[in-house]
Amino acid sequence: MRLDRYEKQILEILQEDARISSSELADRIGLSQSPCWRRVNMLEQSGVIRKRVVLVDRNKVGLRAQVFAQVKLSAHGRANLADFEAAIADISEVIECYVLMGTVDFLLRVVTVDIEAYEKLFFEKLSRLPGVQEITSSIALSEIKNSTALPVHLTP
Numbered sequence: 001m002r003l004d005r006y007e008k009q010i011l012e013i014l015q016e017d018a019r020i021s022s023s024e025l026a027d028r029i030g031l032s033q034s035p036c037w038r039r040v041n042m043l044e045q046s047g048v049i050r051k052r053v054v055l056v057d058r059n060k061v062g063l064r065a066q067v068f069a070q071v072k073l074s075a076h077g078r079a080n081l082a083d084f085e086a087a088i089a090d091i092s093e094v095i096e097c098y099v100l101m102g103t104v105d106f107l108l109r110v111v112t113v114d115i116e117a118y119e120k121l122f123f124e125k126l127s128r129l130p131g132v133q134e135i136t137s138s139i140a141l142s143e144i145k146n147s148t149a150l151p152v153h154l155t156p
Contacts, residue, residue: 001048006031007039008152011048014040015149018052055148063111066140067118069126071106074133078105083130093121104136115139 003011009029013020020028026036043049058066073084088097088108096109108126112118118137126135
């Protein structure tokens, strides 16, 4: 979908503050309220805007451990990717899961209260997922950059 400059501005502003009023949004991009609202509605209806959410600071709610786990499946496991994907969807500590091309099959972003909780999750759930051959875990020591905002200004 090609976005015009108003739609890009709408997305950039909403990614920073989804609670902004439609009149303030319209003022900031230089449109009247009705055309601005129609554009936002169209972006939602087309799926460009998937949903509006609250971003929670994981440290402030006690989720102090963040681990990136690289998962390699066995040849048999790769034949049954749906089983792995269904199982991973049920683990709430896994907040992101990506299929990769290369030496590993999946990259998981996992949050837990501490490293001991990750160890328990690892042995009781992750290592028992269907088809898992190997898991390599990397613990994030500190966070340099974390953004949910996509650089929509770069799109054609």
